[in-house]
Amino acid sequence: MNPFQDFLQFTFSGLTGGAIYALIALGFCVVNNTMGIVNFVQVDFVTLGGMLMFSALFAIGLPTVPGLLLAVAGVALIAMLVERVGLRPARSNHHLVLIFLTVGLSIILRGIIKLVWGKNRMALPPLTSDTPVNLLGASVLPQALWILLLTVIAIALLTWFFYRTPLGLAMRAVASNPTAAAVVGIPAGRVRLTSYAIAGSLGGLAGVLVTPITTLNYDVGVLLGLKGFAAAILGGFGSFPGAILGGLGLGLLESLSAGYLSSAYKDVVAFVVLLLVLFIRPKGLLGK
Amino acid sequence: MTAKQKILYFLYLHRTGLTVTLLSTAIFCWPLVTSNPYTLGLTNLIALHVVVVLGLNLFIGYAGQISLGHAAFYGLGAYGSAIATVNFGINPWLAMLLVAFLVALVALVIGIPVLRLAGHYLAMATLGLNFVLHTILLQWDEVTGGPSGFYGIPYLAIGDFEFYDEFRLHYLLWGFALLSLLLCLNLVRSGVGRGLAALAGDETAAAALGVNTRNAKIKVFVLSAVLASLAGSLFAHTYSFVSPDSFNIFVSTDMVIMVVIGGMGSIWGSLLGAALITMLPEWMDLFETYKDFVHGGILVLVLMFLPQGLVTGLFDLVRTRLALRRGQDAAA
Numbered sequence: 001m002n003p004f005q006d007f008l009q010f011t012f013s014g015l016t017g018g019a020i021y022a023l024i025a026l027g028f029c030v031v032n033n034t035m036g037i038v039n040f041v042q043v044d045f046v047t048l049g050g051m052l053m054f055s056a057l058f059a060i061g062l063p064t065v066p067g068l069l070l071a072v073a074g075v076a077l078i079a080m081l082v083e084r085v086g087l088r089p090a091r092s093n094h095h096l097v098l099i100f101l102t103v104g105l106s107i108i109l110r111g112i113i114k115l116v117w118g119k120n121r122m123a124l125p126p127l128t129s130d131t132p133v134n135l136l137g138a139s140v141l142p143q144a145l146w147i148l149l150l151t152v153i154a155i156a157l158l159t160w161f162f163y164r165t166p167l168g169l170a171m172r173a174v175a176s177n178p179t180a181a182a183v184v185g186i187p188a189g190r191v192r193l194t195s196y197a198i199a200g201s202l203g204g205l206a207g208v209l210v211t212p213i214t215t216l217n218y219d220v221g222v223l224l225g226l227k228g229f230a231a232a233i234l235g236g237f238g239s240f241p242g243a244i245l246g247g248l249g250l251g252l253l254e255s256l257s258a259g260y261l262s263s264a265y266k267d268v269v270a271f272v273v274l275l276l277v278l279f280i281r282p283k284g285l286l287g288k
Numbered sequence: 289m290t291a292k293q294k295i296l297y298f299l300y301l302h303r304t305g306l307t308v309t310l311l312s313t314a315i316f317c318w319p320l321v322t323s324n325p326y327t328l329g330l331t332n333l334i335a336l337h338v339v340v341v342l343g344l345n346l347f348i349g350y351a352g353q354i355s356l357g358h359a360a361f362y363g364l365g366a367y368g369s370a371i372a373t374v375n376f377g378i379n380p381w382l383a384m385l386l387v388a389f390l391v392a393l394v395a396l397v398i399g400i401p402v403l404r405l406a407g408h409y410l411a412m413a414t415l416g417l418n419f420v421l422h423t424i425l426l427q428w429d430e431v432t433g434g435p436s437g438f439y440g441i442p443y444l445a446i447g448d449f450e451f452y453d454e455f456r457l458h459y460l461l462w463g464f465a466l467l468s469l470l471l472c473l474n475l476v477r478s479g480v481g482r483g484l485a486a487l488a489g490d491e492t493a494a495a496a497l498g499v500n501t502r503n504a505k506i507k508v509f510v511l512s513a514v515l516a517s518l519a520g521s522l523f524a525h526t527y528s529f530v531s532p533d534s535f536n537i538f539v540s541t542d543m544v545i546m547v548v549i550g551g552m553g554s555i556w557g558s559l560l561g562a563a564l565i566t567m568l569p570e571w572m573d574l575f576e577t578y579k580d581f582v583h584g585g586i587l588v589l590v591l592m593f594l595p596q597g598l599v600t601g602l603f604d605l606v607r608t609r610l611a612l613r614r615g616q617d618a619a620a
Contacts (some may be wrong), residue, residue, distance in 0.1 A: 038408055086588065092595040099354060099408060100548055103541060104587030111580025222537075226419065229412055237409075264427050271416030278413050279401040 008138040010259040011252065016144040016213075018251020019151040023206040024228025025235065025243035026158065027199035032238050033175035034195040037095055040102040041082055043225030044109040045200050048075045049207025050216045051117050054124055064127055072204045079200025080193050082109070088189065114218045126212040147209045154205055155244060158198070162240075167194060175238075223267060227254075230274040236287025245285055304473060307556075308466075315462045319455050328454035330570065332526065335461035336519050337562040339468045341546045342555065343515030346472055348544070349553025350484040351505040352491065353403065357414030358543050360421045361513040363535025364391050365520025367425065367432060370441045370530055375431075380444050384521040388514045395513035399506045410509075418537050425532035437531030444525045457526055464522060468515055472555050484508060488553055545587050551597020560599055 024046060031039040052074045056067035086105045090097060127146045132139035162168040167190070173181040174191050182188060206228070207221065214220060227250065232238075235246025250270055258266040277284060289297070299306065319328060344358050368387030372378045378386065394417075402413045425432045432438060443452045444460065451460045475481045486494035487501050495501045524530050546565045550557025568582060594601030 038411060090592050090595075092591075094595065095408070096348070096352065096354065096552065097591050097595045099411070100544065101588060101591050103356075103544065104584045104591065107541065107580050107584030108588065109584075111578070111584060114580065115577075223419075226412075226415065230416065233409070233412065265423065268420050268423050271420045274416045275398070275413060278405070278409055282401070282405050282409065 005137045006259065008136055010255045012135070012138055012140050012144060014252035014255035015248060016147050016251070017254060018231075018248035019147050020206050020210045020224065020247070021228045021231040021250050022244045022247025023151055023154060023202050023209075024225055025232035025247045026155075026240060027202040027206075028229055028232045029238050029240060029243045030171075030195045030198045030202070032232075034171060034178075034191050035098070036178075037098045037102065038229070039196075039199060040099070040106045040225075041079070041109060042199055042203050042228070043221045044106050044113065045075050045079060045203025046207040046210070046221035046224050046228075047113055047216075047218060048078060048109070048221075049204030050124055050211035050220065051113060051207075052204070053208045053211070054117070054122055054216060057125070068127070068208055071208050072201045075204025075207070076197045076201040078109075079196040079203075082200075083193055083196035088192070110218060117218065119218060122216040124208075124211045124216050127209075141213075143209075143212050150205065150209060154202065158202075158240070161198075167191075171195065227267075227270040230270040233274055234277050234284055236284030239284070239286045242284055242286035249285070308470065308473070311469075311559075312466055315466065319458050323455070325454040328458050330566070332454060332457050332461045334563050334566045335458075335465040336523055336526070337543070337546060337566055338465040338559055339519035339522070340516045340543055341550070341558040341562045342465075342468045342472050343512030344543055345547045345550065345552065345555065345558045345561075346475070346484075347508050347512040348547050349551075350476070350481075350488045351508045352488050353505060353509070354408050354411035354544075355414040355509070355512070355540075356411045356544060357416070357418030357537070357540050358512070358516050359535045359537065359539035360414065360418035361391050361395065361516035362520040362523070362539070362543075363418075363421055363425065363530075363532075364394065365517030366524040366530045366535065367438065367520075368517070369521035369524045370438045371431065373442055374438075374440060380442060380521075380525055384518065387521055388517045391517035392510050392514050395510045396506070399509040403505045403509060404502055415537060415540070418535075418540055422532055422536050425535070432532070435532060437529055439529055441524045441528040441530070443528060444522075451525070461522060461526065464518065469555065469559070472558075476555060480504070480507075542583070545583055548587055549590050549598055551600040554597055554600045557597045557599035561597070 024042060027042050028039060049071055052071035053067055056062045056070045062070065082105055087101055090101055126143040128142050130141060132141055162172055170186045171191050171194060173186055211220065231246040231250040232243050234250055235242025250273060253273060254266060254269045257269050340358060340362055344355060347353060347355055365387055368390065369383050372383035372387060373380050398413055398417060402410045426435055443450045451457050483499040483504055486497060486499055487504055491501055542565060546561035549564060550561025
C-alpha cells in the first residue's frame with residue numbers, strides 16, 4: 001500500500017463516520033433552534049434506530065427497504081411521543097428544567113431499550129452485500145457508500161422541507177425569533193412536535209446506517225450522540241450547514257488521527273476538538 | 289410578646305444554626321445507635337456524595353449552569369491522591385491539598401473560556417472532559433492501573449491514629465461533609481452569596497446591580513470542582529482502591545439527579561438528594577433491572593411537578609396551605 005492509498009482509505013472512513021455525525025448534529029440543531037435547549041434524548045434516538053431496524057428485519061421479517069423506512073418512522077413517532085408526554089406537560093419553561101428533563105427522559109428510554117432488547121451486543125447486517133468495492137485503490141464497504149448516499153438524500157429532503165413547505169417556513173420563523181413567531185400566530189406546539197419528529201428520524205437514520213459497522217447494543221448511541229454534539233459545536237451550534245461541515249470535519253480528523261497517530265485515543269479526539277473550539281472560536285466554523 | 293411567641297421567634301431566628309447543631313448531634317450519635325459496619329459504610333458513602341453534591345448544587349442552583357462531568361473532578365481527586373501517595377510517597381493530607389489545587393487549575397482552564405459564553409456549552413465541555421478522563425484512566429494502564437483499578441492506597445492518619453474502619457471513617461467523612469455544609473450555608477449568606485443568588489434569579493439584573501457575573505460563575509465552578517476533588521481524595525483513602533468505572537459519565541448524571549431531587553439551589557436539599565439516591569438500591573430488591581426507570585422516573589417526575597425540588601417544593605406547598613387556612617380563618 002502506498003501512502004496515497006492509505007490517505008484515501010482514511011479519508012473514506014472519515015467521510016463515512018462524518019456523515020453519521022452530521023446526521024446526529026443536524027438533529028441536535030433542529031431542536032435547539034425551536035426550543036433553545038440541548039436535547040440529550042437525541043443520543044437514544046440513534047440507538048433506537050438500530051434496535052427497531054433489528055426487530056423489523058428479524059422479528060417481523062421485512063426486507064431491507066421497508067425495514068429501514070419503518071425503523072426511521074418508528075423513531076420519529078417515539079420522538080414525538082417524548083416531546084408530547086415528556087416535555088410539554090412541564091410546569092416550568094426554565095432552560096435548566098427542560099434540559100434536565102431531556103436527561104431524565106434519556107435515562108428512561110435507555111432503560112426501556114435495555115428491557116426490550118436486552119444488554120447483549122447484536123449484529124445488524126449491512127444494507128447490501130459486504131464485499132468491499134475498489135475505489136481508486138482504496139477498498140470501501142458498500143455500506144459506506146449507502147451511508148454517504150442516504151445522508152445526502154436526507155439533507156436534500158431537509159432542505160426541501162425547510163424552504164418549500166409552510167411548516168418548514170414556520171420552523172425557520174421560530175428559529176429566527178420565537179416571540180415574533182408567536183405574535184403572528186405560529187402554533188408553537190406543532191413546531192416543537194415537528195422538530196422532535198425530524199430530530200428523531202435523523203437520529204434513527206444515523207442509527208440504522210451506523211450499527212452494521214459498529215455493533216448494536218443499548219448504549220451505542222451515547223458515544224455517537226456526544227460526538228454528534230461535538231460536531232454541531234464545531235460547525236456552530238444551530239447552523240445546519242455548520243452541522244454538516246462540522247460532522248464531516250470531525251469524522252476526517254478522527255480517522256486521520258487514528259490512522260497516523262494512535263487508535264487507542266480515537267474516541268478522545270472529538271472531545272479535545274470540542275474543548276479547543278470552545279476555547280478558540282466558541283461560535284464554531286459557521287456560527288453567527 | 290408572650291413567652292410562647294418569644295420561644296417561637298428565637299427558634300425562627302436561629303433556625304439554621306439549630307438545625308446544624310441538631311444534625312451534628314445526630315451524626316455524632318449515629319455510630320452509637322448502629323454498629324453494623326455495612327450500615328455505617330453506606331452512611332459514609334452518603335457523606336462523600338454530600339460533599340460533591342453540595343458543590344455541584346451551588347454551581348447549578350446559583351450560577352444557573354450545568355455540569356454533566358463532575359465525576360471527572362471526583363475521579364481526578366481520587367486518582368491524583370492515589371498516584372501522589374503510592375507512586376511519589378507524598379503525605380496523604382498534603383497530597384489531598386495539592387491535588388485539589390491542581391483540580392482547581394483544571395477547572396479554571398475550562399471555566400474561563402467556556403463560562404464567558406451564554407448558553408449551556410459548559411454542560412458539554414464538562415461531559416467531554418469526563419469522557420476524556422475516563423478513557424485515559426482506562427488506557428494509560430502503566431500509571432492508572434487500567435480497567436482493573438489502582439490498589440494499595442494508604443489510609444488517612446493523624447499521627448498513629450489511622451482511619452481504617454467504618455467507625456473511625458464515619459467521623460472523618462461526616463466531619464468533612466459538615467464542614468462543607470457550613471461553608472456552603474455561610475457562603476450563601478455572605479456578600480458573595482447574595483450576588484450569586486441575584487445571578488441565579490436573573491443574570492442581566494444581577495449584572496446591572498454590579499455583580500461581576502462572569503467571575504462569580506467561574507469562582508463557584510472552581511469551588512465546586514475543589515469540593516469534588518476533596519471528596520475524590522477521601523474516596524480513594526476510604527476504600528484504598530479506585531477503578532475507572534466509579535468516575536464515568538453515568539456517575540456524573542447520578543450526581544445531577546441528587547442535586548435536582550433535593551432542589552436546585554437548596555443547600556439542605558443536597559443532603560436529602562444525596563441520601564435518597566445513595567440509599568435507593570438498599571430499599572429495592574429488583575433495583576439493578578429497573579435502576580434506569582427509577583432514576584430517570586424520579587428525575588422526570590420531580591422536574592415536572594416540583595421543579596424546585598423536594599425540600600423547597602414541599603416547604604412551599606405547606607406554607608401555601610397554611611397561608612390559605614389563615615386567610616379562611618380571618619375571613620370567618
